Amino acid sequence: MESWRRSLPAFAAFAGPTTLWLLVFFLIPLGIIWMYSFGENVSLTEIETTWTFENYRRIFEPEIATLFWRTVKLAAITTFFCLVIGYPVALVIATAEQKWKPWLLLLIMLPFWTNLLIRTYAMLNILGTQGRVNGLLEWGWQFLDGGAALVGLDGLFGERFVPVRFLGTELGVVIGLVYVHLPFAILPLYSAMERLDRSYLEASMDLGGGQIRTFFLILVPLTSAGLVTAAIITFIPALGSFLTPDLLGRGQVDMIANVIERQFKKANDWPFGSALSLFLLYVTFIILAIRAIVDMQNAKGRRA
């Protein structure tokens, strides 16, 4: 690497376009909503920045605070399930035979490259009260009910099959969110497992650690860095989800992005929408900052 002063014209030629682009189409736009977040509507189309904190205060009103809490809760549940499902999946790929690895990885990543809207729509198709999932559940119920009748326990599982309501419930939204974010979680877990020094596992087994203890006391702690990355990489986009709660929640399970969208489209309250967006942005930054600090401390610890 050379110093920028040594070849100033070339440096400027490479730095110029990117810097300009980021400034005009990224930083200034963010600056504008930052200004708007301290503003108020003076007419239908005009926003004046009056440096009021009113928009930020409104975030903490019960209605919006509840929505924020729900958003964090659903994103956290989603992250938890992505890790619980993703971990064994990544483990299988990481320990598969070398020639199978790329293909297994491709198998998991392929749905991820399919359009997000289409994947959410696919979920919408099968989660209805008359959808495939309920069809499957009903079939299972009939099977169990028949079994119960055989041993003289008629009606053990209820008089008749009651379809599970997925659409418009938190359950449906979480299923959708896990579906959409699962591959996000698998990749970092996989790469952490690939880097792992397997002799630790062998040592544990040799010393009589047993399968389960080796798994939870050796493997999981050794891949904790991957778990943290996977959690962050799942949690952050889940927090900002718009499509999944919109299509699967049917207006009953709004998350924060849905409220932001409403401010900018129907409600036409851009200052409040801007304040909400920036709040979401700050939350994201805080998570990333905590991560960076922890990383730095770990690096320091290793050097010491």
Next chain:
Amino acid sequence: MSAGPFQYARKTSMRTIFVLATIFLYAPIIVLVVFSFNDSRRGGNVIWRGFTTDYYVKAFNNASLVEAFVNSIAIALISTIFAVILGAMTAVLLWRWRFPFKPVYEGLVALPIVIPEICMGVALAAFFVASGFTISPDAPWPFNLGNIIIAHITFSFPFAAMVIRTRLQSFPPEMAEAARDLGASEYQVFRDILIPHMVPGLIAGALLAFTLSLDDFVITFFTSGPNTVTFPVKVYSMVRFSVTPEINAASTILILMTLALTFIAIRLQKPSEMTK
């Protein structure tokens, strides 16, 4: 079943979870594709009523759907070109030079990747309105898609930069030095040595940018006007209205396109190298 300490891939329990997860990932898409051939007008995803390709014909005859599709492809192509150029310049910049506040600059470049999509969508929407930068929907095609293209370049070039920078890390600096010793100018070194080395990275970056552009809904939703609609935005408005086999058919076409792109990516970049 006895397996070694790290042979989880051989364990029945682990394999079962893997298979179930795969089914979970694929079943919704497969159902969607199967029911695009279902001969039923409404609620086409409940009962199978026989095979038909009518809905593909219908989708192809739906002028606004086709228009949205063409728009999406045009936006993806144009924004990919710009994203790769900007991405390559950013990658070279970060790879070649030491400069003050470099970590801050690196963070700034990565920022469009990490910030929530909705924030970027509303920020760009507000910016286009406030700056009067809104391109008239009556402008000749594809210039009327300008706002969406700008938005797509902004969110996709950092990804391209990341991919290209990874490729640059394998560049042998001796090559450039040798060329300079033999009298090559700075520009010749760039054109004849560095760029050819970057090609695989450029292709990978382009495929990524193209896929990201084709996939984006949220940011496009905020930067598109009533007359400039992309495929995902169009499908979204149709889905809100009702669930029809026609949407399934249109979705299937896009899934096939994604598959084709993935196939190209694999041919260009051997999957055996993916895990490295």
